Amino acid sequence: MSGTHTIPAPPGGFVGRAIYRVRPREKRAFSTVLDAQRVVGGSSRPFSEVSFTSEDGDVVLAMDNPVAEGRMREEFRFGREGDGLVSRRLSREVFDGSGRAVRTEIVPDFRHDALGLPRATYPEVALPFILGWMPHDSARRSVYAWINDRFIAKVYVEVTARTSLSIAGKTHDVVETVMYPDLNDWVPLGAMITRLAKPFLPKYHMWYERRAPHALVRFEGPYGPPGAPEVVLEASTMNA
Numbered sequence: 001m002s003g004t005h006t007i008p009a010p011p012g013g014f015v016g017r018a019i020y021r022v023r024p025r026e027k028r029a030f031s032t033v034l035d036a037q038r039v040v041g042g043s044s045r046p047f048s049e050v051s052f053t054s055e056d057g058d059v060v061l062a063m064d065n066p067v068a069e070g071r072m073r074e075e076f077r078f079g080r081e082g083d084g085l086v087s088r089r090l091s092r093e094v095f096d097g098s099g100r101a102v103r104t105e106i107v108p109d110f111r112h113d114a115l116g117l118p119r120a121t122y123p124e125v126a127l128p129f130i131l132g133w134m135p136h137d138s139a140r141r142s143v144y145a146w147i148n149d150r151f152i153a154k155v156y157v158e159v160t161a162r163t164s165l166s167i168a169g170k171t172h173d174v175v176e177t178v179m180y181p182d183l184n185d186w187v188p189l190g191a192m193i194t195r196l197a198k199p200f201l202p203k204y205h206m207w208y209e210r211r212a213p214h215a216l217v218r219f220e221g222p223y224g225p226p227g228a229p230e231v232v233l234e235a236s237t238m239n240a
Contacts, residue, residue, distance in 0.1 A: 004154070005141045006084030006120045008133045010052070010059060014213040017051040019237040022066060025230035029202040030222055036229035040066050048233060050129060059085060061126055065223075069097030076126045085130070086112060086119050087146065110146075121146050124153075127179065128219045128233075131157055132208035136175045142182065147225045154182040165207050165218060167234050172209060172217050179204040181226070 023046060024036035040046060043066035053060045059078040064071055077089040087110045094103035112119055122130065124145040134141060136159050145153045161176040180203045204221035208214045217235040222228040 004118065004120050004143065005134070006081070006086065007122065007130050007143065008084055008135075009080050010085075010130075010133050011212040011214070014052050014059070015054055016215075017049065017237075018215060018235055020048040020050065020219075020233040021236050022046050022048050023232050025220060025232050028230050030226055030230060032222060032230055033227040034229045036223075036231050039068060039229040040231055042068060044069065045071075047236065052129075058088060059130075061129055063125070063129075067094055070095045070099075070102075072103075074125065076123055078122075078130075081119070084119070085122075086110070087122050090123055107149075115149060117146070117152065118144050120144055121152060125224050127155075128204070128206050129216050131177060131179065131206060132175075132214035132216055134177075136162075136210075136214075145225065151225070153225070155179050156182060162210065167217060168236070172207070172235075173211070174207040174217060175210055175214070177206045177208065179206070179221075 022040050024041045045066055047066065049064040051062045053062070057080060059080070061076045061078070063074045065074070072092065072094045074092045075090070076087070078085040079088045089109065090105070090107040092103070092105040093101055096102050110117065110121070112121065121144040124147055127143070127145060134157060138159065140156055140158045142154055142156045145155050147153065157177060157179050159175055159177050163174060163176060165172045165174045205219070206216060207218040208216055215235070216233075219233040221230060223231045
């Protein structure tokens with residue numbers, strides 16, 4: 001089974017807060033433009049704070065991430081349509097070490113119908129935190145990663161293993177999931193060449209708790225679209 005899907009609505013108990021320790025990935029898998037050592041390696045607060053809330057039936061994901069000596073704060077709102085989620089709103093601010101806002105981005109309404117975006121379109125940095133709600137079976141599924149209104153990439157998502165993972169002395173029973181780009185978005189390779197190229201594609205790796213609400217416990221890859229700094233996120237505190 002393969003195809004483009006909306007991400008399902010979250011299971012019960014998804015509301016909560018988590019803190020992740022952030023560090024540069026030891027060995028790059030992508031040819032990234034931004035150096036993770038420079039972006040997050042020098043931070044005096046190498047932690048990301050992530051929270052889920054429910055507001056008027058919508059799912060709201062808020063993140064506070066280190067960027068050098070400053071911070072980046074993001075909020076994503078997802079509406080429920082049928083049995084899935086659709087992107088509604090995005091806000092993003094970047095602050096330098098003095099607290100001065102140096103980047104601001106607001107998408108007050110994704111308006112999938114007006115822009116012609118597929119329903120299964122989600123901000124790329126939100127995907128690691130919500131893909132755990134996809135079915136944990138052997139099917140390959142795809143969604144669209146939104147970078148901005150002029151850059152939307154199709155990505156595939158697959159479960160690769162059910163295993164145990166130890167982080168800071170705590171063992172988690174997890175589902176390992178990979179995400180990788182569809183090369184045909186850039187070059188029409190055809191089905192056979194795409195299958196042959198798949199083992200060589202750099203991948204995003206995510207590990208989710210097997211029990212609901214399937215919280216992300218580890219992430220490894222570019223924190224954002226290709227070109228973003230490659231990092232490792234590991235859960236420090238869950239449901240704080």
